[in-house]
Amino acid sequence: MPRKNVIRKSTNATPRYARFWPHASGYLFVLPNLVAVAVFLAFPLIFSLYLSLTNWELLTPPTWAGLANYVDLFADPLFWTALWNTALFTIGSVVPIIVLSLLSALALNQKLFGIGFFRAVVFLPLVASTVAMAVIWMWLFNTDNGLLNWLLSLAGVEQIGWLTDPHWALISLIIVSVWKGVPLSTVILLAAVQNVPDRLYDAASLDGAGVVRKFFAITLPMIRPTIAFVLVISIIQSFQVFDLAYVMTNGSGGPGTSTYVLGIMVFQHAFRFYEMGYAAAIQWVVFLILLGLTYIQLRLSRSAEDDL
């Protein structure tokens, strides 16, 4: 009897709303996050789409422009320059980031005395603020007094105008971007490498597999989803490069248009040219490109998994 009573009581204690909405408490728990996403992500996203269809000088009300911003954008030679530079920067950054972070993840996976120290060192560039380290890199890149050119002069190489020569400026940005991008990818890949079960390697050793064979036959297939994730993240981050280019080129994307990337173009149009609608249009094109790239990558990695 008493036992039954207890059960009945607890049934009665079920909130009334639960009958209409069974998982209400779950939704209530994620509500704060949902609100944050709606206010700070979904709303700005939709609103910027609206803005991209207007001409908005910030200080006066927006006026409807239809697709004019997009038409102008595709006819703007600087947009194609910026898109090309951004694509170069992205490819130039992402490929070395993946290769180098994979190598350093493998190296840091060794069971060595003091490995924690090396792991901390590799992680350091991630902790530094982008602007602060961009300034330090500018010192290293200085043509007359920079450390890089001094080292090169020891090897008899002529001075390179790292940030002043249009042929080198984008490469210099890529170097810093790789230096900055490797740590996070390394940490993610290191976690994946550590999760590969030891018994697979033991079995392979018994079969007589060497280090290289073990890497390609076991490690790489096992961490492929993680590599795909790192790839997506790196591409998105590189494609949206702004702070680095802004600081290292004095905000101009120079010399010439050699480092004029989409991030700088958006900023200039929004806050220097008073063309918020145009800036929103650029940003939406960037958004769609990244959405497409991410979709293709996920499809590719999924079909690769199916092959296994």
Add this chain to the structure above:
Amino acid sequence: MNGNQAGPGYRQWSRRFLHPGDSFFEASSRLPGMSRRSFLAGMAAASAGIGASTLLGGCADGSQSNGGMAGSGGEGGEIGGDITFYFGASSTGETNSREAVVAAFEDKYPDIKVTTQIAGADPLQELLTAIAGGTPPDVMMAWELSYLGIASRGGMLDLSSRIAADAALSEQLNTDGSPVLMGTFSGGDQQWALPEQFAGIFLYYNRRLFEEAGITPPSADWTDVNWNWDAFIEAAQQLTKTSDGKITQYGFVDAWVPYLSASVLAMGNGVDWFSPPISPTESNMDDPSFIAGWQFYADLANKYKVAPKPQDEGVAPAADLFVAGQAAMCLSGHWMYGTFAEAEDLDFDVAALPVGPNGKAGKSDIGATGLAIAAASKNPDAAWEFVKFSCGPEGQEIIAKSGLFVPILKSVIESEAFVSAHEQIENTSVFSGALDNAAYLPISPAWGKIEPLIVANASEVWQGRETAADFAARINPQIDELLETEG
């Protein structure tokens, strides 16, 4: 950030953006309806207050607003409430001197409470975001190169009728103020800001290095034609020292912004940068005298090898070389005085910039910041009192004592307070001379687009890969086109 650094200053340091989307969303997440509503509210508030006609456009006729002005009567008394004051400062010293002005103002007007807002790395972007969001600061600092972009889009209150209605102020501006500084902040019939500080550029030189080399120091007289480009190069060459093929002491370094420095030197060759200087319709960058100035500047590093290459100056700070005694002459503005005065073992003075072969006098620039009132200010009357106080004798004297700024009133520049704040140097006349020989920087709504064009392309000239003439032939038509379409 100082007035004269306005151009480069807000470019120099990026805000903490992770990616452009952040900054963009920050502004775009505010409803346009809201900004329109608050704009209208601001207009209503302004209409209710004095000087209604200013906002409604027809400000040329002062008589209408005079009626309202007379009604609200004298100073202090009835005016009260809260205002916000937005300003840029490059050091705590600058912040403190502005806070001192605020404190003195609040003593005099106990009913007005001033809240200060200090600019971050990118004042223009911050101001645009605040105005677009419907919460502009009531009083905002106006930077000479960028203010017109805000003013021409209705972000600033036209002050002309308020000035006209205040006989004492008009008299003071006419007799003691500087017409060129007022002109920097005026567009036609409108007056968008009152000048608050002057920051022209000039030449700092290391007295000891000149003495050791036995060279006559540069002239303190801006009209001294013997202090010309040839004399400058000769001095710089004698003061440049090399060891093992590396330069250990530069004759000259530029602690300002290369394209601005080159242009000011070019204006010392007898030509304006733009004509007319305010709201220009034509660029003179293809004028032979102007080209000669740019080439002269580029040659200092590339041909005569007496200066580091300009594009690198932001990297190996020129000012540090001067402080360390590794540069004999340094082009910069008054904002560096404090740093140089504090440096140990640095015996320096100031001098005029050299005259070009076609010029009659060396030129400084009209680098200035002013104080403006937001069009949407909810308390423009209190804001106006603050602007008048800061730019008038009382505020200017506090500024003068700090030694951090050149005041804009002649009586204050010549005052004991200002001179005694510059004990370390003898040639204080260079400051007032700079104001008398100051040339206009480009004041145009199109400047936002022209500046990146010049900055991105000028490096070819600084690196010696392109002549100033080729640069001008390539870029000047584009500038003229921008002046036509955006100006």
